[in-house]
Amino acid sequence: MTANAVVQFLVFLVLLIGLALPLGAYMARVYNGEARMAQRLLSPIEHLFYRIACIRSDEEMPWTKYAANVVVFNVLGAFVVYLLQRTQAALPLNPAHLPNVPPEVSFNTAVSFATNTNWQTYSGETTMSYFTQMLGLGVQNFVSAATGMAVLIAFVRGLVRRRAESLGSFWVDLTRSTLYILLPLSFALAILLVSQGVVQTFSGSATAERLSPTMSNGHGVIEQVLALGPAASQIAIKQLGTNGGGFFNANSAHPFENPTPISNLLQLISILLIPTALCFTFGSMVRDRREGRAILSAMLVVFIPLLVATTVFEQRGNPILRGAGVDDVASAISSGGNMEGKEVRFGITSSALWAVATTAASNGSVNAMHDSFTPLGGLVPMWLIQLGEIIFGGVGSGLYGMLIYAIIAVFIAGLMVGRTPEYLGKKIEAYEIKMASLVILLPAAAVLIGTAVACLVPAGSAPIGNPGSHGFSEILYAFSSGANNNGSAFGGLTASGTFYATAIGLCMWIGRYWVIVPVLAIAGSLARKKVVPVGAGTFPTHTPLFVGLLVGTIALVGALTFIPALALGPIVEHLQLLAR
Amino acid sequence: MQFILSTLRPAASLLMLFTGLTGVVYPLAVTGVAQALFPAQANGSLIEKDGKVLGSRLIGQPFDDVRSFFGRPSATSPAPYNASASAGSNLGPTNPVLAAAVRERIAALRSVDPSEAAVPVPVDLVTASGSGLDPHISPAAALYQVHRVAKARDLAEEDVRALVLEHVEERALGLFGEPRVNVLLLNRALDEVARRSASE
Incomplete structure (x- = not known):
């Protein structure tokens, strides 16, 4: 790793935590209804929304109703996105005259954006009209992220409340997340991104007369058509909401989506900002900041070594190309390393940091093509996804996933000493552990079963883009990404066919709602319990010991579940590369 | 019926309201401010x-004339550097x-400049970028091409090298x-220099 990489990573982490601290405190005030300044400004809109929608702002919902509302709202959202795609040819704001999107791609995309996955089986600039991007995809970018945050807050209420039957109101949590947090942050970020060169216009494209004509298929090409569009507004929420769906096909590798190292830094911080800040929000809401810091520490303990690993392997480059006469040594005038699929302005360091951040969080946007990473450089992002998107994770969803692991960790600790485990004073009993097991097992099962089926049927193996073990990695990555709601891809796999559009669509659905419902069930059960007073036998959950236990639990579950599959893909490929 | 009223009504109204706010007002407001600032x-x-x-200046263009600096290979289809795909x-x-x-x-690089045949080629010059539209090459990749470009244009090698160093961001x-x-900006400047030295 270069010295520049070390300093760049440190500065990035300091900036991230420095910004997340105040945001975390602010979000705690928002959810407790104590953000006075912001409320003075925005509460007229908030209450207008409640009046129109017939919502009582003080309504309290039991977990069953909370969960039903989450599912109904999201199904409705997915349905609207589906309809918009199927009818976009007849709708306005379609300067490129794009046709209606085919049914299976529409289904996949609708589920993808409603579940905060943003897996893209389509190419942005040639498939979706501006109308679909704005009113369908753009809206889901906001409300799917807000859904994740709402579920997290309900879960935290379950931990905090005593002998309570309810978890708050989904409508209120959803509205506040969007109005007070996502919308203002996105607006500010969008303007900053435009200042760097991200496009934001409603004209379809610009046609340039090129400096030097080239020959293509026997014809001199002298023009370049530059696809434009209202990109900045969508990119801002794509990063802040851990969505990741790009405006253009190349996502944040496209110079109009991510033109400079500064725009890259802004987007990188945005990817992890809310998930980091929510750790502080959590500490503040449970009235013990040490608890939030312990969770964040566990995330960093996993994040930092994996970041170093990817950077080292990408910087080491590809021995096959070196043998062919390529100079891939880092110097003051070249980033060196494995540059296939990467942009010169980001080089190795900023691309590796992005790959690890975007897969630790369930963001899924890319500034370099993961399919072209070295075998082990690409293994890290894949494994981070498979851990269940809990190292930072999606906004809201990452932290509730992590808290489920905290419950499993105290359960294991309880087994070791023969005591009923407790987390934050709440007894963890058979019901909670059953539900927590579902949360961990269902997405993992979807990944492994999906991959196995795809390997067995021709429709699953035909669309592979690279031969050998790398082709298996493409399939494994696709199902990992779908079932854990990440959305990035080993893009060589052509996933727009009926098999993948349908299979990944189902995986995304399972990975989102079959997790949310048990999470809320645990919250409902915890809320009903009384708090056990802290005693000499209480296992504290804010100590380095607990952080170690939590990381150990995550690594153990992640390793046992996925290393056999990873051995067939990236690990074999790495050995093949070494054998040359 | 009770369920439908108490769940569907707020769900549908909120979805509509958020569609208006985040799907219409938000992108329009960003566009307005962005276009003004x-x-x-x-x-x-x-x-x-x-x-x-x-x-x-953000999007690369293809160059295959030996008198210009080459950019990175591009994997866009049907032609390289297709800025619509x-x-x-x-x-x-x-x-x-x-x-x-x-x-x-x-x-191909070595055939247009045999004098460089023994030198390893900077990696970014022979690998495709992520977007297929990368406007940049590394300074190493630009310096690698100085000899060829200077010879093809009949310019002094030092002048071309100075021009490259001027364009390093x-x-x-x-x-x-x-x-x-930035390859496009460098080649434009190069054309300018060549035009000037031709008129002298």
């Missing part, structure tokens, strides 16, 4: 001359197609991103 950037950072658009190659590291493509590119704040050279 940063019109050049918001419209694609276009290079214009005499009312004609000559490209964008960005794409990377997505070739895996052990894919023989990748190795063959790189060998071919190296051979450093890391942001000395820390973020990588040093790089």
